[in-house]
Amino acid sequence: MEDEQPDSLEGWVPVREDLFAEPERHQLRFLVAWNDKEGKFAVTCHDRTAQRRRRRREGSRQGSPPEPEPEPEPEPAPPPSWAGLLSAAGLQGAHRQLAALWPPLERCFPPLPPELEAGGGGAWGLWALVWPARASPGEAALQELCVRLERYLGQAADGCGAAAVRDALLPADGGAPDCESPRAFRERALRARWAEAGARLQQILQGHEKASTMVALMEVYREEDEVYQELVTMATMFFQYLLQPFRDMREVATS
Structure with missing residues (x-):
């Protein structure tokens, strides 16, 4: 258990996010x-x-x-x-x-x-x-x-x-499943974290005009650097995850 990654999906079953949403009443x-x-x-x-x-x-x-x-x-x-x-x-x-x-x-x-x-x-x-x-x-x-x-x-x-x-x-095939694949869940989670980091960076950039002193402006710059690094990290993880299947296929083809 100690060797597992914090974001490992081993042993978990991802469930659709809106599975238990309150259904809309139709007449x-x-x-x-x-x-x-x-x-x-x-x-x-x-x-x-x-x-x-x-x-x-x-x-x-x-x-x-x-x-x-x-x-x-x-x-x-x-x-x-x-x-x-x-x-x-x-x-x-x-x-x-x-x-x-x-x-x-x-x-x-x-x-x-x-x-x-x-x-x-x-x-x-x-x-x-x-x-x-x-x-x-x-x-x-x-x-x-x-x-x-x-x-x-x-x-x-x-x-x-x-x-x-x-x-x-009238039972029909092809309905939305209760669970989603681990890959789809992982991709959705990474995309959400990337978007959240981008939104935080935009919010901090808007704080430049509100900084009235040099000390406050330095604090904004410090937060901006931290969030920017987080944004770069999440974007890198997301695109590396998208590229992983192609890398696996290339490794199989060249082995």
């Missing part, structure tokens, strides 16, 4: 309808919060004068609307995930008719030509069920959050 509007041809529920969600934000952003862009250098684009936000087809079994699976996150949701899921259960004997599409389907629950019953499912999804969004409901209904 969602769910629409559920029964698709008799597919034998599934068509679920549509409109994110009212994202829609209003997009309209405000587009309005501000139209009203502002053109800038010579555009600002970098922010990270892509979730779509303001999304839709998908889910079977009865798919809805029940999503409900189990959401109820595990928020137990009070367990009693809110409406019971599904046996005719809609997966493996319950119902058949749609091509399979309807082979096996006759059971009698449908009826249009009025299906409409009532869809209304109850809309109410349930709204409660799930309030209790679990919009992102959790979206991921449970």
Whole structure:
């Protein structure tokens, strides 16, 4: 342990900085309808919060004068609307995930008719030509069920959050991982320390005008030298770290 470097990442798992950030509340509007041809529920969600934000952003862009250098684009936000087809079994699976996150949701899921259960004997599409389907629950019953499912999804969004409901209904690959790689963590830490040293140097340079005596000015110069050396050290460490993979590849190629 005594031989380890103070900034060693041995035995540590870097976690994303914003992993436990408080999620933003979104106002969602769910629409559920029964698709008799597919034998599934068509679920549509409109994110009212994202829609209003997009309209405000587009309005501000139209009203502002053109800038010579555009600002970098922010990270892509979730779509303001999304839709998908889910079977009865798919809805029940999503409900189990959401109820595990928020137990009070367990009693809110409406019971599904046996005719809609997966493996319950119902058949749609091509399979309807082979096996006759059971009698449908009826249009009025299906409409009532869809209304109850809309109410349930709204409660799930309030209790679990919009992102959790979206991921449970329409799971997608490529989401942000909970942990980041040690290299990314190390690079982010070095970059932050380099930027902090630069900000401190700028703050000290602004103190030249505030020094009213020679003694105060000498103190400012002393602090400036210390922070400048720290800035040079951090910049050197950062760029040496960025160059290390290329040095490793060159060593392998020449060995």
